[in-house]
Amino acid sequence: MAGRKPQRRREFGTVRQLPSGRWQARYWAPDGSRRTAPETFATKTDAQTWLTLTQADIERNHSIDPDAGAVNFEAYALKWVDERGLSATTEELYRRLLRLHILPVFGALDLDEITPPGVRTWRAERLQATGATTVAKSYRLLKAIMETAADDELIRRNPCRIKGAGSERAKERPTATVEQVDAVADAMGPRWRLMVYLGAYGPMRPEEQAALRRPSVTLEPLAVKVSEAAPELTTGRRVEGDTKSDAGVRTIYLPAFLYIEVKRHLDWFAEKDLNGLLFVGEKGAPFRRSTFGRKWRRARAKAGLPEDFRFYDLRHTGHTLSTQSGATLKDTMVRAGQSSEKAALIYQHSPDERQQEVAGGIDARVRAARDKAASQRQVAKEA
Numbered sequence: 001m002a003g004r005k006p007q008r009r010r011e012f013g014t015v016r017q018l019p020s021g022r023w024q025a026r027y028w029a030p031d032g033s034r035r036t037a038p039e040t041f042a043t044k045t046d047a048q049t050w051l052t053l054t055q056a057d058i059e060r061n062h063s064i065d066p067d068a069g070a071v072n073f074e075a076y077a078l079k080w081v082d083e084r085g086l087s088a089t090t091e092e093l094y095r096r097l098l099r100l101h102i103l104p105v106f107g108a109l110d111l112d113e114i115t116p117p118g119v120r121t122w123r124a125e126r127l128q129a130t131g132a133t134t135v136a137k138s139y140r141l142l143k144a145i146m147e148t149a150a151d152d153e154l155i156r157r158n159p160c161r162i163k164g165a166g167s168e169r170a171k172e173r174p175t176a177t178v179e180q181v182d183a184v185a186d187a188m189g190p191r192w193r194l195m196v197y198l199g200a201y202g203p204m205r206p207e208e209q210a211a212l213r214r215p216s217v218t219l220e221p222l223a224v225k226v227s228e229a230a231p232e233l234t235t236g237r238r239v240e241g242d243t244k245s246d247a248g249v250r251t252i253y254l255p256a257f258l259y260i261e262v263k264r265h266l267d268w269f270a271e272k273d274l275n276g277l278l279f280v281g282e283k284g285a286p287f288r289r290s291t292f293g294r295k296w297r298r299a300r301a302k303a304g305l306p307e308d309f310r311f312y313d314l315r316h317t318g319h320t321l322s323t324q325s326g327a328t329l330k331d332t333m334v335r336a337g338q339s340s341e342k343a344a345l346i347y348q349h350s351p352d353e354r355q356q357e358v359a360g361g362i363d364a365r366v367r368a369a370r371d372k373a374a375s376q377r378q379v380a381k382e383a
Helices: 044-059 073-082 088-106 116-129 132-151 178-188 193-201 206-210 256-268 289-303 311-324 329-336 352-382
Strands: 013-017 023-028 034-036 217-219 222-226 250-253
Touching: 013 044, 023 044, 073 088, 073 132, 088 116, 088 132, 116 132, 178 193, 178 289, 178 352, 193 206, 193 256, 193 311, 217 256, 222 256, 250 329, 250 352, 256 352, 311 329, 311 352, 329 352
Parallel strands: none
Antiparallel strands: 013 023, 023 034, 217 222, 222 250
16 A cells, blocks of 8 residues: 655745736744735845745744734834933924924834835935935934834834935035125124124034023133033024033133124123123023024125025134134034044044134134235225
8 A cells, every 4th residue: 555645844935926026925924824024025036035034033033023013103203202312402303304204104104014115215205305414314313213123123124225315415515704704793783793703713503602601701811611502492492401512512712803802792792690691682581593593694695695604604614714724623623512433533632722822823814814805995995
């Protein structure tokens, strides 16, 4: 009597080509259910490789529960933001990027329903609708959230895999001449002109200036100590706290030509309290971005600066003058309150004495530029 034909062992998984031309992988889970890969593949080999890796994970008990990713993306993303311990401005930025650019597309999906093709399509559509910088920020945020989901073993792999998609390629910002800085400072009026000079020759960020108080300023030596920042949220509320980075805590030595500007501002416009704010509005309240912005736009036009010249661009003027005055990269970084992870910079130093030399170099260049401009005006007047 012939022996029974041995039963064929069921294969772990199978692959098939879809009408789109891509390949789908399916397998039998340990519980006996039929599972489908969360993504399709460009080639048959890619699909079979995925099956091999999945089988190995299951045999090593490293597999991810196929239902683990059935978590709503919007709920997960908002919880992700809550748990980061972010600064007020960063939290505001992340929530705005989610609300305007990410949740409208992915908010209703589960984590495991967000696929690489879906991310590519979303990014391409966003690039058509808004600026590349905003898209890069949005992509970085989406990638960070999905990376955490992968770490939490809710998804097998991060679907954000577009090389360079999170990089920003902002165009080079313009700089102003010494004469233009003077012109815009004059146009801003006596109460706000020192902000222009601190922005250009500090160079200080607007949120750093908003946090300055009387004890922050010394006349001998002429310097400003930056220890806090007070950025303004879109709601109009200012949030006092730490500077942008540890490098933001610094002492900025100012060029000597600003002595009279600082002295007058302390005497005429700063709050009279010993710990009073350095910059307040006509009614004694902290200055508002909206009010200051209107003044800035009018002054910018009057000074002949281009329409896209931002108050923040004054910092680029300060950087340029610093390097032209002989400052090293480290000198400029210390002065501007910038940090870098490049190992070469760790072994460079910019002590207080060097910072005072840089301030002296800026002073000499500004005076020379002003004298040259005055001479040219005089020659033109006599001609």
